[in-house]
Amino acid sequence: MITQKMKYALKALLVLADEAAQPAPEALTIEAIAKRSDSPKRFLEHILLELRNAQVVTSTRGRAGGYSLLMAPADVSISEMLRLIDGPIAPLACLSRRAYQRCDDCTDEATCRIRKVFAEVFWSYLLIIDSLTLADMLRSGTVADQVIGKA
Amino acid sequence: MITQKMKYALKALLVLADEAAQPAPEALTIEAIAKRSDSPKRFLEHILLELRNAQVVTSTRGRAGGYSLLMAPADVSISEMLRLIDGPIAPLACLSRRAYQRCDDCTDEATCRIRKVFAEVFWSYLLIIDSLTLADMLRSGTVADQVIGKA
DNA sequence: TAAATGTCTATATTTTTTATCGTGTATAAA
DNA sequence: TTTATACACGATAAAAAATATAGACATTTA
Known part of the structure; x- marks a missing residue:
């Protein structure tokens, strides 16, 4: 069984990918991602940080800051995400x-x-x-x- | 990753299957199985009980008692063992x-x-x-x- | 009946999972 | 340059699961 954390990660990635597919994509705040993915904000924070350290997503600070997808969806391997979030x-x-x-x-x-x-x-x-x-x-x-x- | 418990279960099943393949198979005590499979005896006890309840192995009490394989090795499904011991x-x-x-x-x-x-x-x-x-x-x-x- | 052996329930310890909190840092706009 | 907004990071904590251990009891057979 994959963990709840992994589910949150995938949901977040889907939210970011959906946003990236929009005509005018914007960076999404953790709060926005949490709301759209129905994940606990404070927990999601750590997950997004891991994704960022793995250079799957990128973030900008300050006003109008937030997260956006860095890699192309076709380059985001599910198994790599599993390894990253859930371990071996x-x-x-x-x-x-x-x-x-x-x-x-x-x-x-x-x-x-x-x-x-x-x-x-x-x-x-x-x-x-x-x-x-x-x-x-x-x-x-x-x-x-x-x-x-x-x- | 499969759990340590599952490893013990598989080791125990291998020990029992090896014994069953002998010319004159005997029931093996928990202690004997624990020793041969290098598993903690008291923990193995619970595992064997689960295997027994699932009718994979059988046991006899008292002197010269012990466990032996009940099902034919070809009928012992690895995935069923996984479900039994580790869950879904x-x-x-x-x-x-x-x-x-x-x-x-x-x-x-x-x-x-x-x-x-x-x-x-x-x-x-x-x-x-x-x-x-x-x-x-x-x-x-x-x-x-x-x-x-x-x- | 005594010794050997499995049965069953309870309890304990450690690790992992699932978070939450507080504080610090960066950025942009006012 | 202040202030609002947002991410960054480390500490802590509660709950659940994994990994056992212990004690009392039941069964069999020599």
Whole structure:
């Protein structure tokens, strides 16, 4: 299960992407994003900061300041967002490349049967989720799209 | 990431499956399973109880009592074990069939863009993980297998 | 009946998740 | 240059989940 925090992050990104798609996009305040995404403002603040540090969004201070999307939606990888907000996505730490951690009790990774079976699942899973971006979320956006999609 | 509890459960199942594959299989005490799987005995106790309630393993009390595998390894679904031990495997509660829960703030599931994108990932993921069983873990068991598998 | 073993409930500890608060800093307009 | 507005950052806290541990009890069989 993805965390509530991740849901807020995705909602915020959707709000920012929607704004960026407007004719005259403006920076949105945390408050505005919180309202539109129905997220707790003070919590969202930290999430946006993480997104900013990852250079997914950008912010300006002072009057008329706020946040806006920095990367193109097609370049915002869902799996990267998951890693950023929720941490490693591998089912086992010993299968994560970026957050690799050996199991305490592991005598031999090469012969670990748990590792082996989850490795198979994980590679297939990665193949799918690594291909998804914020743009994919936007595409399935409107009700009209939904109806067309079902036809 | 799967929990430590799930790791213990899988290790215990492997121990029991290995025992079941012996010429003269015997019931194994919690202590024996704990030792062989390097799991905390008192914690393992609860795990085995859950597996027993799910009729994956069986137990006998008293002298010479202990646990043994009840289901055939090929019938022990890894995804079912995940559901049993770690809870729902869906990325969102609103995508889980057995543990379905509507999101508090959700106005319309049919048009939720987060739900839609994770639904796609999830169905593909399910396809993979639902096909895996304890038997698959056993197959990739020995070092010899590993070497052959690589060839 | 005694020893071995599983059963069950309660409790405890640690970590993670989900926030909230206070204060500081930057910016732009008045 | 003051002031209003907004983000930045660190501290703290409550709630939930994960990871156990303990004690009393029930069952079996030698």
